[in-house]
Each structure stands twice: as C-alpha cells, then as structure tokens.
Amino acid sequence: MLNIYRNTNEWPSFVPFALFDLPAPGRSFSNLRQDLDRVFGTYEQSLNGPYAQTAQLRDSGSDLVVTIDLPGVSKKDVELTISGDNIFIRATRTLSPPEGYTAHRRERSSFKFEQAFQLPVAVESETAIANLQDGVLTVTLPKSPNAQPKQITVKAG
C-alpha cells in the first residue's frame, strides 16, 4: 500500500475540495509525484480494500478460527454455510448517503463479499459459533474429535 505524505506548508491557503484532491493551480511541480501517489493510492485501495477483506484462517489447537473484516455490515446481511469441511461466507454492505446530507467525499464503498473454501480438517458444524463484533466476523469451528491435537508420549526403548 502506498503511504501518502504531504508537507503542510505546501498547501495553498485554500484548496478546492475536489475528487482526489488534484493539484490546485499554481502548486509547484514537485508535488506531482505526491499527487500521483495519492490518486493511485486511493485507486489501489479501491481495488484491494484497505482492510483484510479476505477471510483469515487460524488454528487455535482445538478450534479453527475464521475471521474477516466487515465494517458496517449488520448481522442480517451475513450468510454462513458450513457443510462437511466446506465453509461459505457471503456478506453484503449497501451504503447510501444519510438523509438530508450532501456528500463531499465517498471513499467507503458498498460491497458484496463471497468466499468459499475447504477447511484443512473436519469440524463440528453443530457447535460452531459465529460472532459479529467491532466490524469483524469471527467463526469458531471446533475440530472433530479425530482432528483434535493429541500428545503422544515417547517411550524409551
């Protein structure tokens, strides 16, 4: 991800509040690089999303934990299907400007997220827990008894 840095004293006293903050007339050419970084940085973010909008899988020993960042998504807009060792997550976010307001900047976007993947071990789907908090979906999938970690004592020969 591109980081955008700018020097405060490079700002003209008034900057038109334009899309991408393109350079105001009279700004020095040395700002061009920063401006380009800024435009394409924003563009890059719009393609990839600035946060972890891909599911992350973690093995906590007895459980598999799937997390995904879904800011502004409410519970009713999340669909979760587990069948055998397959998991399917669908989430939608539909944004509209708040009533009575005009928009000056809209970087946050509506999205439809869909991801299906195969889990590395069998899980107990009946006891799976899904929790949506602080804009993060966390799915805790207990491993099936056969997949639980076991410690094997090594005997001396």
Next chain:
Amino acid sequence: MTQNIVETPKTSGPELAQRAQEIMPPVDIYENDHELLVLADLPRVTTENLTVEVNHPELKIQGRVPSANHQSDIVYTRIFRLDSSMDVAKIEAKISEGVLEVHLPKSEPYRVRKIEVTGA
C-alpha cells in the same frame, strides 16, 4: 464544494518508530445545514484503542488494532484540517460495527438559515 475540512499530511510521529502496519482507512464526508459528518471504516478498533483528537485546526482520527506481540499492530490514521466554522467544543464521536461517526456541528454564524420574506 466545501473548504471547511481538508486533508492534511500525516507527519512522522513516535508511533512510526514501532513496527506497525499503517493504513489509511476509507472515509466519507457528508454535510448538511447544521454539521459535517465524517464516517470511517475502522474494523477491529475498540473505544480503548481509538482517539479522535481536535488540536485546532487539525482533526486527527487514529485507531490501533493491537496484535499479540505488538509486532504486527495495525494503525489507522486520517488527519483533516478544519476551518473556523466548526464548533470544536461540540464535536461528538461514536463507533459501532467498526464504523466511526464524527459529528462536527457548525458554529452558529455558519449555519444555513432560511429567512422568511414577508410582503409589504
């Protein structure tokens, strides 16, 4: 178009010295007759790790997502410069479902008022 809130650069602070992933969270800015409304996506950020700071003329939004070893923390930062039309004392912020809402009320002289025109 408005000039009452413009983005300013992020200056290197002590937090850059630590190993953290710097992220510019996406932001929406809306305006009505009474206020500016700033919305920012800050997933995983809780109130304890969130600062919304007005050090006139700067409005700084910063949220941290701590990691177990502090080696891969995520730091979300956006800084805007406000003009003097905002009533700084009345700025309010709340976060829910990972979305931060900052309400910046306009000070009295800058509010839009409709004046009734009376006939003679």
